[in-house]
Amino acid sequence: MVSSRERKVASKPDTREEILRTASRLLQLNGFNGFSYGHIAKELGVKSAAVHYHFPSKAALGVALVDRFRTRYRLWMEDAAGLPAADQLSGYVAIHRRFLERGARVCPGGVLQAELYAVPEEVQASVTQMAQEVHDWLVEVLTAGRASGELTFEGPPEAMATVVGATVQGALQMARILGAEQFDLAEAQLWRFLGVSRELTKS
Amino acid sequence: MVSSRERKVASKPDTREEILRTASRLLQLNGFNGFSYGHIAKELGVKSAAVHYHFPSKAALGVALVDRFRTRYRLWMEDAAGLPAADQLSGYVAIHRRFLERGARVCPGGVLQAELYAVPEEVQASVTQMAQEVHDWLVEVLTAGRASGELTFEGPPEAMATVVGATVQGALQMARILGAEQFDLAEAQLWRFLGVSRELTKS
DNA sequence: TCGACAACTTACTAACTAATAAGTAATCTC
DNA sequence: GAGATTACTTATTAGTTAGTAAGTTGTCGA
Numbered sequence A, B: 001m002v003s004s005r006e007r008k009v010a011s012k013p014d015t016r017e018e019i020l021r022t023a024s025r026l027l028q029l030n031g032f033n034g035f036s037y038g039h040i041a042k043e044l045g046v047k048s049a050a051v052h053y054h055f056p057s058k059a060a061l062g063v064a065l066v067d068r069f070r071t072r073y074r075l076w077m078e079d080a081a082g083l084p085a086a087d088q089l090s091g092y093v094a095i096h097r098r099f100l101e102r103g104a105r106v107c108p109g110g111v112l113q114a115e116l117y118a119v120p121e122e123v124q125a126s127v128t129q130m131a132q133e134v135h136d137w138l139v140e141v142l143t144a145g146r147a148s149g150e151l152t153f154e155g156p157p158e159a160m161a162t163v164v165g166a167t168v169q170g171a172l173q174m175a176r177i178l179g180a181e182q183f184d185l186a187e188a189q190l191w192r193f194l195g196v197s198r199e200l201t202k203s
Numbered sequence C: 001t002c003g004a005c006a007a008c009t010t011a012c013t014a015a016c017t018a019a020t021a022a023g024t025a026a027t028c029t030c
Numbered sequence D: 001g002a003g004a005t006t007a008c009t010t011a012t013t014a015g016t017t018a019g020t021a022a023g024t025t026g027t028c029g030a
Helices: A014-030 A037-044 A048-054 A058-080 A085-101 A108-114 A121-147 A157-178 A180-194 B014-030 B037-044 B048-054 B058-080 B085-101 B108-114 B121-147 B157-178 B180-194
Strands: none
Touching (some): A014 A037, A014 A058, A014 A108, A037 A048, A058 A085, A058 A121, A085 A121, A085 A157, A085 A180, A108 A121, A108 A157, A108 B108, A121 A157, A157 B108, A157 B121, A157 B157, A180 B157, B014 B048, B014 B108, B058 B085, B058 B121, B085 B157, B085 B180, B108 B121, B108 B157, B121 B157
C-alpha cells in the first residue's frame, strides 16, 4: 500500500522462482509431507491459491522441485567434467556440505528416498531418475579416477559409488543430531579410502 | 455381529502391541508424517479412538515407537557384547538388511532423522538419544576391534563409526530405488575398509 | 482504447487430521 | 453380586490439507 515498488519490478518470473526456493528449503528441512501450500504462501506473503496457480498440484510442485535439483546436478556435472576425479568428488561433497551450512538441510534426494512411498508416484519417478543419474555419475568418476591412477581404492567402483553416495546422504542426516563435524570426519575417512590425501584443499 | 469369538481371546496386551507393530511398519515405509491414527486403526480393524486410548497423542506414540527400537537395540548390544568385533558389526548390518527384506523398510532412526524438524520435540529427543547410543556403540566396537587386531582400518574410530552408520542408513534408503543388491555391495565394501574378509560368513 | 492475457485474491469445498467426551460391555476384585 | 476398572465404540470437534471456481487488477500489443 505504501509504494508500488518493491514487488515485481525487474525480473518477471519472480514468484514462481521464490516458490521453488522456499519449497526446496522446506522440503530439505521437514520432508515432502512436512510442509504445505499454506506454509509456502505464508512465507512469501501471498495466498495459497497463488501457489496453486503456478503449481496446480503438490505432485506437480514435487516434480518441478526434483527436476530443478536434477538440472542443477546435471549442469554442475557437465561443468566439472574435465576436472581431476578427486576435484569432481570434492565438489560433490561440497555441494552437500553447503546444504548443512545453509540451515541444517539434508539432501533433497535423501529425504525423498526416506519417505519414498508417501509421495506421489510422479515424484517417485523423478526421484528415481535423479538417484540413478547421480549414482551413474559417481561410478563413472570413480572408474576413470582409478584408471588414471588418481584414486586408489579396492573393490568394484559400483560398490564404492554406493558407499560414497550413502555416506554423504546418511552423514548429512546424522549431522543434524551428532553435529556438523561428523560430516567432516566422514568426508576425511572417504578420502582415506579413495587414496587421496586432502590436507589443505578447498573447492 | 456373527460370533462374539475371534476377538481378544488369549493374550491380554494384544492391541497395544499390534498398534506398535503396525505403526513401526508404517513409520519405516512412509515416515512419521506419512501415516495417521486412521491408517493404524483401519489395518487393525478398530476405531482410531482405540489407538488414542493406548497412545493419547501422536507424540506419545512416536516416543513409544522410538523407545521400543532403542530397547531392542540395547538388548541386542548387551547380548552381542562378548562376540568378536566383526561378528558384532555383522549383526548390526544384518539387523538393517532384515528391514530391507521385510518389505523395503528403512532404518527407523534414519527416516526420523530425515524429517527431524517435522516431528514433535519429544520424538526428536528420543531419536537423538537413540542415534547417540548407536554411534557410541559403533565407536566402542571399532576401537576394541582394532585394538585386538581383528579390524585393520585407518583413521579415527569416530570417523569410521560415522561412515559405517551413514553407509548402512543411506544404503537402506538407496536400496529402495537402486535395488537391494546395492546394500550388499556397500556392505562388502565396508568389510574391505575394515580389513575383514567375509566370504561365507553368516549371522 | 480495447481486449486479451498473466498473476494474482477471495471464497469455498471435501477430505483428512489429531484429539476429546461420553457411553458400553466385559472382566476382575472384594 | 456390587463396584470399579479395562478396553474399547460412537459421536463430535476444531484445525489443516489440497484443490477449485469465480472474480480483480495491471500490463501489453494491436
